Amino acid sequence: MKVGFALASEEYGPAELLAQARAAEQAGFAALWISDHYHPWNDAQGQSAFVWSTIGALSQVCSLPVTTAVTCPTTRIHPAVIAQAAASSAVLHSGQFVLGVGSGEALNEHILGDPWPQLDLRLEMLAEAVEVMRELWKGHFVNHYGEHYIVQHARVYTRPDTPPPIYVSGFGPKSIDLAARIGDGYISTRPDPDAVRRFRDNGGGDKPCQAGFKAAYADSEDEGMRLAYDKWPNSGLPGELSQVLASPRHFEQAAQLVRPEMMREAFVCGNSPDAHLEMIDRYARAGFDELYVANTGPHWQGLFDLYQREVFPRLR
Template identity: 40%
Template sequence: MVRIGYTMMTEQAGPRELVSHVAAAERAGFDFSVISDHSSPWLESQGHAPYAWSVLGAAAQATTTIPLMTYVTCPTFRYHPAVIAQKAATMQILSGGRFRLGLGSGENLNEHVVGKGWPATHLRLGMLEEAVGIIGRMFAGETVNHHGTYFDVENARLWDLPEQSPSIGIAVSGPRSCELAGRLGDLVIATEPKADLLRQFDEHGGAGKPRVGQLPVCYDPDRDAAIARAHEQFRWSLGGWRVNAELPGPAAFEQATAHTRPEDVADAIPCGNDVGAFVEAVRPYAEAGFTDIALIQIGGAHQEAFLEWSETDLLPALRRSL
């Protein structure tokens, strides 16, 4: 059965609200949760960017059963991989074994803040591969000394190791990342329902491993209000990964989406309260082979109503249909 997840979207709500939302998602019956890890919102209209790892620690204490996951953390620029290993191990202990570490090669939007520039994709993937190796060795309890192409580590050890290491997920968008995910990841992460990505993941060792997808939705009893909100806060998502990974900040996304129309957004994102439309938006992910599908409700102030509707209407319909 496909599992349906809830997204703590750090770009659209403050830290206390995010913790409250994921606790409500647990009560509503969502199967898992994920959190974005950003230093900036995509658009100024979103208006937030709290530190995801502090939110995760609070969420681990505010919930008891719902799994938690980064979607995704970049372990190469803002965060050194040895620091990521410590944070993830601590989260696994705090959550009682409910944490999965989602990793990716990052976006310029977030990683440029440390002033190291933004290299080409092949270099970012090389950094990611080296980082995953360091994290895996630390999860295994090694004292790591490493002097590689991109990272240096000296006598790094995790003094608080969980009984079970967090699973490592790797985000994919093309052949190189699929190869990396299949070879080194415990699961794969994608934001588009492309069966070909999962096929390539399987070919490189991913067969039988979980595959996690994500899509935005915008619930509101007033469909026009939902479309307006989705356009205001989420039109950036129509640009595609190759564009979104490169732009440096909200001003660039504002300019890049200046001619995106509300009807363009409505064609790509289910808006309103038609359960059938939401089910049909999720269906391509299930048909492509995703085992876990996380929903993003657009609008930080509109989570409670979405979660109530999900409990009574959406989740039962998805579980009947997928």
């Protein structure tokens, strides 16, 4: 299994994300994820830079492949614009760029005043957006008059030799089936073998499956739990709340129902290499090909040192 590092745009500013990317490559991580948000989940996280600027800068500080985890190409930004941004990013990264996409969250996508569609409609929009982007990457002028998008006499001139792969995020049956049908790969955050099996059995075949989990590196498990609870209590929210709540303050209100000890279920807290190896094994046994670990809090260099010194040698 390939193990990468996940850059959290919601918690760290662009300069710190670039420093993390450099350190991740030096520590032996194989690739990068980066989140794409307009807002953080809550004010305690405190950041949310424009991801495409950061992706361009990443190409100048490290040579690791980059995947967006994930971009929503349907509401806040038109898919024709995402097609241009992804193509330029792929050129900057010498073809080592994957466009990870999903149906999005109201938290980020409602900002222009558009209504937030129900899931079935969001998946329809995502499928059409992927169709538009792939057509634009062929290099000719595109005219598209679809159910949800219009593209008129548009051409993407700056393109990589090979179009960027599109990996599709999915959690419920409908979104997993869509990922299997239209995706070049699959993205999840859960060590769920049934989801991987559904993706592969419904058209995904042997396409790559990526996943990610969160860590809170600290001197003790309790300190890690505190760091996780301070910044990411939203990780303990159930069901579809993450897709429908529209503001960081709504997440803060809902997170009052989350208890600090619940962070132990959502995060690997503390500094135990065995805990990280156990989590990696869970995703490997679920059938994932690539796994990305994110860190919360100020001690990210400690996590890199832990992986370089104790985790990667044991994985090899």
